[in-house]
Amino acid sequence: MITITHEQNFVHVAVLGEFTLGDFREFEENVLYEIRFRGRANLLFDLTEMLSYTIDMAVEEVRFSRSHRQDFGKVAILTNDQWVTWSAWLAQLFTDAQIELFPDLESAKLWLVDSDTDRAPVST
Template sequence: MITTDHQPNLVSVAVFGEFTLADYKEFEEIVNYKVQFEGPVNLLFDLREMAGFTLDVAWEEIKFSRRHARDFRRIAVLTEDQWLTWSAWISQLFVEAEVLVFADETEARSWLEAAAEPAQ
């Protein structure tokens, strides 16, 4: 199950339990809409409560990342799981966004907000 929230230039997703293909499709729809009307967005992916994911989600994530390689500014991944940290690092091969892993949500949100601030 996932919960989603979107604000200007930000999509937040939290995964609870198993991350299924239906959940991923819901995430894709939101991102496609945001990118179409706002351009590149930041993404906050909270995986702290994720119990696992199905293989079809892993495959869909690879395809999605390749299609949206330039559609993200920054991607913050919230997790303490080493496997997911490694997976986030690997995803950088498919997207041009900055990808960082955080254990603290406040730090993750601050990092994402800093990308939205105009350069001085």
Template structure:
């Protein structure tokens, strides 16, 4: 399950439990809507309460960020304490033209991601 909050430049996504394909499609719908507006779009992924994700989500993430929207996001903040997710986030920096940063503190991540 996910929750989504949206401001003019920030899409804030929190994952609770398992991150499913339906959840990813919901995120994608919001992101595509925001990308239609002029200006910067930043993402904040709060993954502290994510337990797991399905394989189809991983594939959709690769397609969405690496193929279709390589240059569309300015900043991507990821909040996690999980070493595996941190490693995956740093690895994706090679494939996405965005400033990506991992945080353990929500407030720090939000301040960084909300700055234009």
């Protein structure tokens, strides 16, 4: 299950439990809307409550990232899972977005709204 909200400077996505292909399709619709009206999308993924994901969702994520390689600005990921950390590192191969990992919501939000893209995130 996911929840999605459109904030002023980013799309906030929180995953709860299993991340399925249906959830990812809902994410795609929201992100495409953001891209259509803003040109690029900044994302905040809260994966702290994600328990698992389906293989078809993972395949779709790679496909979507590759086809929208230049449509993302910053992607902040909240996680305490080592596998998600490795996945974020691999995701950088498929997108031109600046991807950073964060231990807490506030530091992720600050990084997303900061116009200085060279600023380092709070250490994890």
